[in-house]
Amino acid sequence: MTRPTAKEIKALSDVAGVPVDSDVAARIANSIGPAFEGFAPVAGTLPFDLEPATYLLVQAPRVTK
Amino acid sequence: MSSEPALMSLTAVAKAIADKRVSSREVTQSCLDRIAKWNPKLNAFMAIEADDALKAADSADAALAKGGPKGALHGVPLAHKDMYYDKGKVVTCGSKIRKDFVATTTSTALQRLKDAGTVRLGSLQMVEFAYGPTGHNPHYGAVRNPWNIDHITGGSSSGSGSAVAARLTFAALGSDTGGSIRMPAHFCGVTGLKTTVGLISRAGAMPLSWTLDTVGPLAQTVEDCALLTGLMAGADAEDPTASDLPVPNYMAAAREPIKGLKIGVPAAFYVDDLDAEVARALDETLATLKKEGAEIVKVELPDQRQLSAACQFVLATEAASLHKRWMIERPQDYGAQVLMRLQNGLAIPAVSYLEAIRWRGPALAAYLAAVEGTDAVIAPVAPMPAATIAESDVGNSPEAEAVIQRITRFTRPINYLGLPSLSIPAGFTKSGLPVGMQIIGRSFDEAMLIRIGAAFQRATDFHQKVPKLP
Numbered sequence: 001m002t003r004p005t006a007k008e009i010k011a012l013s014d015v016a017g018v019p020v021d022s023d024v025a026a027r028i029a030n031s032i033g034p035a036f037e038g039f040a041p042v043a044g045t046l047p048f049d050l051e052p053a054t055y056l057l058v059q060a061p062r063v064t065k
Numbered sequence: 066m067s068s069e070p071a072l073m074s075l076t077a078v079a080k081a082i083a084d085k086r087v088s089s090r091e092v093t094q095s096c097l098d099r100i101a102k103w104n105p106k107l108n109a110f111m112a113i114e115a116d117d118a119l120k121a122a123d124s125a126d127a128a129l130a131k132g133g134p135k136g137a138l139h140g141v142p143l144a145h146k147d148m149y150y151d152k153g154k155v156v157t158c159g160s161k162i163r164k165d166f167v168a169t170t171t172s173t174a175l176q177r178l179k180d181a182g183t184v185r186l187g188s189l190q191m192v193e194f195a196y197g198p199t200g201h202n203p204h205y206g207a208v209r210n211p212w213n214i215d216h217i218t219g220g221s222s223s224g225s226g227s228a229v230a231a232r233l234t235f236a237a238l239g240s241d242t243g244g245s246i247r248m249p250a251h252f253c254g255v256t257g258l259k260t261t262v263g264l265i266s267r268a269g270a271m272p273l274s275w276t277l278d279t280v281g282p283l284a285q286t287v288e289d290c291a292l293l294t295g296l297m298a299g300a301d302a303e304d305p306t307a308s309d310l311p312v313p314n315y316m317a318a319a320r321e322p323i324k325g326l327k328i329g330v331p332a333a334f335y336v337d338d339l340d341a342e343v344a345r346a347l348d349e350t351l352a353t354l355k356k357e358g359a360e361i362v363k364v365e366l367p368d369q370r371q372l373s374a375a376c377q378f379v380l381a382t383e384a385a386s387l388h389k390r391w392m393i394e395r396p397q398d399y400g401a402q403v404l405m406r407l408q409n410g411l412a413i414p415a416v417s418y419l420e421a422i423r424w425r426g427p428a429l430a431a432y433l434a435a436v437e438g439t440d441a442v443i444a445p446v447a448p449m450p451a452a453t454i455a456e457s458d459v460g461n462s463p464e465a466e467a468v469i470q471r472i473t474r475f476t477r478p479i480n481y482l483g484l485p486s487l488s489i490p491a492g493f494t495k496s497g498l499p500v501g502m503q504i505i506g507r508s509f510d511e512a513m514l515i516r517i518g519a520a521f522q523r524a525t526d527f528h529q530k531v532p533k534l535p
Contacts, residue, residue, distance in 0.1 A: 003471075004412055004414075008412075009411070009412040010500050011415070012411055012412055013105050013408070013411040016389075017389070017393065018385075018389060018393055018408075019413055020408055020411065024408060024464045026217070027405065028405075028408055028409055028411070028412045029412070031405070031409050031466075032377070032381065032409045032412050033411065034373040034374070035373075035377040035378060035381075036417075037374075038370045038371055038374025038375075038376070038377075039371060039372060039374040039375055039378060039417070039420075039421065040418065041371060042371055042424055042519050043417065043420055044420075045418060045426075046423055046424060049333070050426070050427065051423065052126070052419075052425070053381075053425070053426075054421045054422050054423075054426030054427065055425040055426040055429060056426075056484070057426065058427075058429045058430045058433070059261075059262075059263075059429060059483060060508075061509045064139075064420075
């Protein structure tokens with residue numbers, strides 16, 4: 001997973017219906033880029049059967065005695 | 066009893082009113098007197114409703130004279146972050162966009178506190194739409210830290226942290242989506258409880274991220290937070306995501322000793338790049354807990370940077386989705402910082418957001434496996450004390466982005482996992498700024514955090530320190 005470029009962000013924001021200009025797109029790329037790098041080891045590695053509801057199963061209390 | 070009732074803790078003042086040792090009017094007037102003196106310096110209140118508060122206090126006193134107290138907080142004056150809907154009241158959410166928004170419902174959390182007998186003092190300042198960690202607000206001005214008014218309070222529950230620290234209110238609701246209770250608690254030297262996702266109903270609380278949002282209190286003491294959490298927690302027909310688990314007796318937990326508990330200290334990440342005074346406070350906190358009988362053990366946690374990144378994906382995307390209509394129709398009415406943060410959400414593809422949502426279960430499982438055998442984990446809330454308002458002002462300070470990245474580093478991973486975390490005052494820097502530690506627990510195990518935090522406060526007096534009027 002690589003951080004999106006300013007050009008890609010401009011396209012994404014256009015499609016989202018909230019267009020931003022090139023300067024804003026460049027600023028967003030800088031701001032959100034580190035999150036893409038941080039998540040890179042996880043992205044594209046999740047197993048096929050994993051659903052969001054797994055979280056609720058794991059969250060169910062296992063309170064310490 | 067203190068000669069100035071506003072200086073009492075929430076639990077102490079509630080008991081004093083119920084025992085008729087002090088009236089709700091005397092207590093409310095004491096808070097209003099402090100607000101009149103302090104608020105011009107702090108800017109902690111969004112609205113001050115002195116006349117209505119005194120009328121409500123008189124009604125509370127009259128009701129008590131006729132019978133018993135209405136509830137556990139009979140006649141206790143409180144003010145809360147201005148994002149909790151209160152029917153018929155303006156709820157600005159710290160924004161220009163909602164400056165005239167009148168709530169048509171009352172939030173469940175607030176209603177439960179009202180049912181316990183509280184009196185409304187007014188509403189508290191906050192970061193615009195709760196989306197920022199410093200306490201700056203371009204529409205209503207920055208809230209100031211009572212320990213040094215040139216420094217930030219932390220956000221987004223900026224008014225809550227400042228007002229509780231200055232003893233303008235006995236406690237205040239905050240909200241924590243990325244650290245917004247724990248950071249003001251740390252920077253302002255008060256106690257704050259970020260609850261487990263789902264413990265307290267979010268109905269009628271302004272949303273920022275429906276996956277991550279949590280409701281919780283800031284107060285002087287752990288015991289105060291225990292009382293408030295016990296009153297607010299539990300199932301709610303208005304919020305199907307609220308847990309229907311039985312609500313534990315948190316006040317009883319606050320009285321239990323900690324001898325024999327195992328408390329984990331992260332071997333990395335939360336102990337890296339700390340300011341020396343924060344590192345010293347951590348060492349001293351561990352020594353105190355050890356003296357109280359706890360065993361301190363090192364824990365190797367999974368990569369917390371990945372959790373923080375996932376938190377940013379979820380928060381930014383959900384916030385952008387919630388705000389999309391106003392981003393299209395009223396972009397000029399947002400402050401620059403918040404609009405910039407909202408725009409970040411536009412850059413995250415749907416598949417990346419959903420990967421972050423899907424990974425939450427395995428990420429929590431990995432964390433729980435890493436802390437197996439411990440009762441809780443302790444870590445600093447932030448690697449530094451409060452920055453100055455000037456140096457953390459995005460757009461006007463070259464260091465601001467770096468400061469913001471640094472102060473949010475230790476809170477976001479916990480939000481992603483949805484875990485509870487209790488921030489407690491744990492010392493002061495040489496320049497007199499507070500330092501806090503967070504005690505992180507398992508899902509729905511707030512009772513354990515309260516047990517440990519209350520034991521720490523029985524052994525220390527950081528939470529009893531009161532700032533002097535500048």
